[in-house]
Amino acid sequence: MTGAGIFVAGSKGQVALSLKEKAAAKGLDLSTHGRPDFDLSDTAKMRAALMAYQSSAIINAAAYTAVDAAEDDEATATKINADGAGALAAIAADLDVPFLHISTDYVFAGDKDGAYFEDDPVGPTGAYGRSKLAGERAVMAANSNAMIFRTAWVYSPYGKNFCKTMLALAKTRDSLGVVGDQWGNPTYAPDIAEALLSVIAKITDSGWKKDYAGIYHLTGTGDINWHGFATEIFKASEAFGCTVPTVNAITTAEFPTPAKRPANSRLNCDKVADKFGVRLEKWQISTAACVKRLLEDGALG
Numbered sequence: 001m002t003g004a005g006i007f008v009a010g011s012k013g014q015v016a017l018s019l020k021e022k023a024a025a026k027g028l029d030l031s032t033h034g035r036p037d038f039d040l041s042d043t044a045k046m047r048a049a050l051m052a053y054q055s056s057a058i059i060n061a062a063a064y065t066a067v068d069a070a071e072d073d074e075a076t077a078t079k080i081n082a083d084g085a086g087a088l089a090a091i092a093a094d095l096d097v098p099f100l101h102i103s104t105d106y107v108f109a110g111d112k113d114g115a116y117f118e119d120d121p122v123g124p125t126g127a128y129g130r131s132k133l134a135g136e137r138a139v140m141a142a143n144s145n146a147m148i149f150r151t152a153w154v155y156s157p158y159g160k161n162f163c164k165t166m167l168a169l170a171k172t173r174d175s176l177g178v179v180g181d182q183w184g185n186p187t188y189a190p191d192i193a194e195a196l197l198s199v200i201a202k203i204t205d206s207g208w209k210k211d212y213a214g215i216y217h218l219t220g221t222g223d224i225n226w227h228g229f230a231t232e233i234f235k236a237s238e239a240f241g242c243t244v245p246t247v248n249a250i251t252t253a254e255f256p257t258p259a260k261r262p263a264n265s266r267l268n269c270d271k272v273a274d275k276f277g278v279r280l281e282k283w284q285i286s287t288a289a290c291v292k293r294l295l296e297d298g299a300l301g
Contacts, residue, residue, distance in 0.1 A: 005028070005030055005053070007049075008030060009046075014189035017159075018193035019196065043084075050095065056200075062080075063081050064077040070259065085139050090142035092146070093144075098208065101146055104152065105262060117268050149192075166230050176230065178248070178249065180228075180251070185265070185266060185267055186286070188280075220281065231247050232284055232287050
């Protein structure tokens with residue numbers, strides 16, 4: 001056994017990399033695991049990896065996240081996001097350790113006027129959302145003590161995301177058209193990581209309580225549309241001498257994509273705050289922090 005540490009499914013995604021960074025800063029024993037050695041589509045490999053690692057908690061940060069590609073390959077998305085997640089949850093149940101699973105705002109239709117609560121009716125409009133909703137159901141069916149954390153609009157210094165795309169485009173474009181009729185909560189992956197580690201710390205300190213199980217929303221504080229998010233990114237970049245392009249608001253219809261995006265992705269996060277004392281940073285503050293890292297530390301490339 002390698003010690004009672006936190007086992008993270010996923011190694012290259014924004015949340016997995018942020019968890020690794022945050023855990024290292026705190027001196028926590030955390031290990032990330034990705035393909036080919038750890039694969040959500042291979043239950044035998046998953047079980048073998050987990051049996052070789054004495055986990056104090058398991059976080060599932062692995063997923064099929066190619067939203068548009070899922071429209072043509074829903075079977076693969078479902079195999080990973082639903083079947084794989086359910087199998088991992090079952091292993092966690094067998095090991096009797098806390099299981100934290102990351103889900104998405106895409107489980108909702110996006111037609112509600114206000115922010116979505118955890119118990120609002122779901123209704124995904126695309127393949128990715130359907131696969132993630134099936135994953136939530138598979139996880140809860142396999143592990144009654146599972147905790148599911150829905151997040152949205154994730155960005156970070158890692159991987160591909162909206163913040164990095166905007167800053168890269170600003171290098172070559174004088175003006176940009178950005179969708180202004182989709183609303184949500186920009187969420188900084190390092191803030192997600194900090195919150196998940198705080199949840200695990202509380203469980204460790206207090207002991208497991210049955211009412212910890214269930215679904216939670218976990219996003220940056222405050223909401224905005226994509227146009228406003230882009231504007232804030234460029235505002236933060238000015239401090240580093242970057243040229244700011246003109247940002248024009250366009251409609252969803254003017255920027256068609258294979259998968260339909262929710263017009264309203266806003267999630268109410270009071271439940272996780274009440275239960276675990278966790279409230280993510282205001283999205284504007286985290287956006288500035290991300291831009292600083294990308295531009296000052298050269299993470300943008």
